[in-house]
Amino acid sequence: MRSTHNGATLVELVITIVIISVAIAGVVGAFSLIAGRSADPLNQARAVKLAQLYMDEILSQKYDDQTPQGGFPKYTGLCTIGAEGSEDRATFDDVDDYDGLSGAPSTATGAALSGYSGFSISIAVSCAGTEVGLPAAEAKRIDLDITAPGNQSFSFTAYRANF
Incomplete structure (x- = not known):
């Protein structure tokens, strides 16, 4: 009489454990990749919203410090860039005052913007009339540039014409 034993051998158990380990490692790796990128769309949307906030503020300003309120008659001097004197953001009154502004996002009065920790902005203004088919002094x-957490960088450009 032969006796039959039901069950798995030690070799079969070791092979099963190895196969399951490899499968679990692949699944965990995929989940970690997905979890690491889940904040990307949120940061992109926040960067666009922040850019809109800054561009609306800048584009609502006068073309140049010498431009009268309302923009008429238009400024006919040379294109100048940079804040006049010791202005701070609360006293910026024309587009080129924003040149060189950088750091943490803030409101026009200098108060910190909630919900944007880890973000930073950098603004550059240049004379660029020839880029849009105008005389050099006619557009800025x-x-x-916005840097989001994780060193994601977003660039936005706008033109302000002298009208």
Whole structure:
């Protein structure tokens, strides 16, 4: 009489454990990749909202410090860039005052913006009339760079014409 034993051998158990380990490692790796990128769309949306906030503020200002309120008659001097004197953001009154503004996002009065920790902005303004088919002094280019958490970088550009 032969006796039959039901069950798995030690070799079969070791092979099963190895196969399950490899499968679990692959699944966990995929989940960690997905979880690491889940904040990307949120940061992109927040960067666009922040850019809109800054561009609306900048584009609502006068073309140049010498431009009268309302923009008429238009400024006919040379294109100048940079804040006049010791202005701070609360006293910026024309587009080129924003040149060189950088740091943590804030409101026009200098108060910190909630919900934007880890973000930073950098603004550059340049004379750029020839880029849009106008005389050099007739338009300014505003370049806004936003760095989000994780060193994601977003660049936005707008033009302000002298009208």
